[in-house]
Amino acid sequence: MSSRLENRPPKDLEQISKIVHFFKNECVKPGEKIGDKSSISFSSFSDRTIASIDIDGIKNLGEKQRFINSTGEYLNSGLRQETEKFEQKVKAAYEKTRNKGLDLISILIEKIENEPIVKKDTLLTNGVDTTFISYDNHLYIFTDGYLEYLDKAVNSQYYFGAAEIEKIRRYCIANTVDVERALEIDSSLGLPATKSYKNQFINLHILETHERDKNDKLQTYKHRSGQRDNEILEVVWRKWAKVSGFKSIEWKKY
Numbered sequence: 001m002s003s004r005l006e007n008r009p010p011k012d013l014e015q016i017s018k019i020v021h022f023f024k025n026e027c028v029k030p031g032e033k034i035g036d037k038s039s040i041s042f043s044s045f046s047d048r049t050i051a052s053i054d055i056d057g058i059k060n061l062g063e064k065q066r067f068i069n070s071t072g073e074y075l076n077s078g079l080r081q082e083t084e085k086f087e088q089k090v091k092a093a094y095e096k097t098r099n100k101g102l103d104l105i106s107i108l109i110e111k112i113e114n115e116p117i118v119k120k121d122t123l124l125t126n127g128v129d130t131t132f133i134s135y136d137n138h139l140y141i142f143t144d145g146y147l148e149y150l151d152k153a154v155n156s157q158y159y160f161g162a163a164e165i166e167k168i169r170r171y172c173i174a175n176t177v178d179v180e181r182a183l184e185i186d187s188s189l190g191l192p193a194t195k196s197y198k199n200q201f202i203n204l205h206i207l208e209t210h211e212r213d214k215n216d217k218l219q220t221y222k223h224r225s226g227q228r229d230n231e232i233l234e235v236v237w238r239k240w241a242k243v244s245g246f247k248s249i250e251w252k253k254y
Helices: 012-028 061-068 079-096 104-114 162-175 179-185 197-201 229-243
Strands: 039-042 051-054 122-126 129-133 137-142 202-209 248-253
Touching: 012 039, 012 079, 012 137, 012 202, 039 079, 051 079, 104 137, 104 197, 162 179, 162 229, 179 229, 197 202, 202 229, 229 248
Parallel strands: 137 202, 202 248
Antiparallel strands: 039 051, 122 129
C-alpha cells in the first residue's frame, strides 16, 4: 500500500479481499488440508505489519487443525474469524492512512531485508525421514506505478516520475527504438538494480497502476502505443525486477 489514486473509486479493498479468499480457500484449505504452513500479512509502507495470520506459527498439529477449522478452543477465534478481522484491519488502515511522497523502492528493500516477510525453502529431518518444504512468496504492492517522492534533491536514486518517463519517450523517438531496447542501450534511463539473496524467493505483484496520459471520458491517449506512461513504467519496473533477481513480476493497470 503506497500512494493512492485520490481521483478514482477505491479498488484495493476488493483485490485484497480476493487475496485473502485465495489464502483461506486455496492455500490453507480448511477441512481438506493437514499441516498447512501458509501465512499472510498486510502493512502500509510507512508502518510495520498491520494485520497478519501465520499458520506456520502454530507448531502443534492438533492445535493447528483446530485453528484452521475453527473448532475446539478456536470455535470463535479460528481462521474464519481471523480472516474477517484481517480484512477489517485493512479497511481501517485505508480509512486513516495516506502515504504520499514515499521512496517506494528504498522502503521495499528495507522491508524485504529487515522484516519477516519472506520464507525460504527448508528441510525438516525426523530420524531417517527428511521432508522438503517449499514456500511460494507473493508480495503485492498497491500503487499508482509512479516512483515520485519527496526530497528528490536529497536522494534521487529510485525517483522515476513524469520527467524520467518523458526522457525515455524522447530517446525512443530520436533513436527509433522501443522502450525495452532503449533500456538495453542506456541502462541509466531506468532504475538501478537492487540485488538481494531474498529476491529470488519473491513473486512481485504491482497492482492498480495508473494511466495519467489517458482521457477516460474520450478513451484516448496523449501518446502513441508503446510510448504511453503506463507502458513505459511497466517496462522499467519489469527490467528492474529482472536485474534485481526477483522470481517473477506481475503488472496490473487500475
